[in-house]
Amino acid sequence: SAVISQKPSRDICQRGTSLTIQCQVDSQVTMMFWYRQQPGQSLTLIATANQGSEATYESGFVIDKFPISRPNLTFSTLTVSNMSPEDSSIYLCSGRWGQGDTGELFFGEGSRLTVL
Amino acid sequence: GQNIDQPTEMTATEGAIVQINCTYQTSGFNGLFWYQQHAGEAPTFLSYNVLDGLEEKGRFSSFLSRSKGYSYLLLKELQMKDSASYLCAVMDSNYQLIWGAGTKLIIKP
Numbered sequence: 001s002a003v004i005s006q007k008p009s010r011d012i013c014q015r016g017t018s019l020t021i022q023c024q025v026d027s028q029v030t031m032m033f034w035y036r037q038q039p040g041q042s043l044t045l046i047a048t049a050n051q052g053s054e055a056t057y058e059s060g061f062v063i064d065k066f067p068i069s070r071p072n073l074t075f076s077t078l079t080v081s082n083m084s085p086e087d088s089s090i091y092l093c094s095g096r097w098g099q100g101d102t103g104e105l106f107f108g109e110g111s112r113l114t115v116l
Numbered sequence: 117g118q119n120i121d122q123p124t125e126m127t128a129t130e131g132a133i134v135q136i137n138c139t140y141q142t143s144g145f146n147g148l149f150w151y152q153q154h155a156g157e158a159p160t161f162l163s164y165n166v167l168d169g170l171e172e173k174g175r176f177s178s179f180l181s182r183s184k185g186y187s188y189l190l191l192k193e194l195q196m197k198d199s200a201s202y203l204c205a206v207m208d209s210n211y212q213l214i215w216g217a218g219t220k221l222i223i224k225p
Contacts, residue, residue, distance in 0.1 A: 042120075042217040043159070043203070092158060104149065105213070107158035 006093050006108035013115050018081045021111045023093030028073040033105070034066070035092040043092070049076040083115045118142045120216035122204050127222045128194055136189045136202050136219045144209020150178055150189045151203040153218065159203055162189070191221075199223045 003026040013019050023032070032049040047055040047068055055068035070076040080087050093108040119141045128134040140148070147166040151159035165171055165180035165187060177190040189202055204216040 040217075043205075043213075043215040045213070104161040104164060105159075106161070109158050112156075 004093055004095055004106055004108035006111050008111055009109060010112040011114070013083050013113060015084055015115060017083055018079055019083065019113065020077050020079045021091055021093070023076045023078070023108055025074045025095050027097070029095035029097055030103070031096045032070060032076050033094045033096075034068060034076070034078045035094060035107075037090045037092060037110070039089075046078070046091075049078075080113065083113070085115045088113055088115045118206075118208065118214045120204055120206060120214055122202075122216045122219045124217070125220045125222065127224060128191075130194055130196060130223055130225050132194050133190065133192050134194060134221065136191070136204075136221065138187045138189070138204035138216055140185050140187070140204070140206045140214070140216075142206045142208045142214055145182060146207040146209065146211055148178075148180055148187050149205040149207070149213070150187075151205065153201045153203060155200070162202075194223050196223050196225070 005024045007022050034046040035043045036046055037043050045058050046061045046066055047057040049055050049068050049070040051070045051073055065081050067079045090110045090112050092110045094105045096103045096105055122138045147164055149164050150162040152162050153159040162176055163171055163178040165178050168180055168182055170177055170179045175192045180187045191198055201218040201220050203218045205213045207213055
């Protein structure tokens with residue numbers, strides 16, 4: 001199975017600061033996604049990271065708050081900007097391989113952010 | 117709107133069998149996934165159903181009825197390590213994954 005590495009695995013941040021999460025995959029993926037999972041909640045898709053172009057954001061998420069980069073097929077970053085306690089969550093990077101849209105998703109280990 | 121329903125929590129005994137149900141209402145259907153997520157860890161893929169019927173994979177089986185908008189995950193010979201959350205996700209007509217809130221399965225000795 002594929003390996004997706006995320007860092008940091010966890011961090012405690014101050015209100016108003018920004019943090020960038022890095023995601024590295026061990027082979028070229030067709031698609032990369034960023035999810036958020038708040039305690040006891042389902043996975044919520046933040047955006048699809050597009051290689052070499054702006055990410056595609058889901059309703060309720062905007063680029064100014066969650067800028068995303070994907071400079072190549074194996075690496076992406078998500079920045080959580082101007083953090084507030086409501087941003088405390090697990091942020092998960094995921095990737096899909098293959099040509100079709102229905103392939104399984106592989107997930108990184110997640111980055112657990114606590115905002116004070 | 118799009119909706120995935122699954123029980124919040126279930127309890128079962130080691131060695132027994134448990135069935136976790138998932139019902140869905142989505143705009144289109146391109147398959148249903150089950151993922152396992154241990155506390156503090158990332159979800160891992162368990163199964164994918166796109167046609168009606170039962171898919172068996174070792175101790176785990178997954179069933180789908182598209183006409184009923186219904187799936188279940190069946191876990192046999194439960195082990196303590198099966199204690200985890202089980203997430204149901206449906207891929208809609210736009211190939212977007214719609215996630216359920218997950219079912220927390222507690223296994224007791």
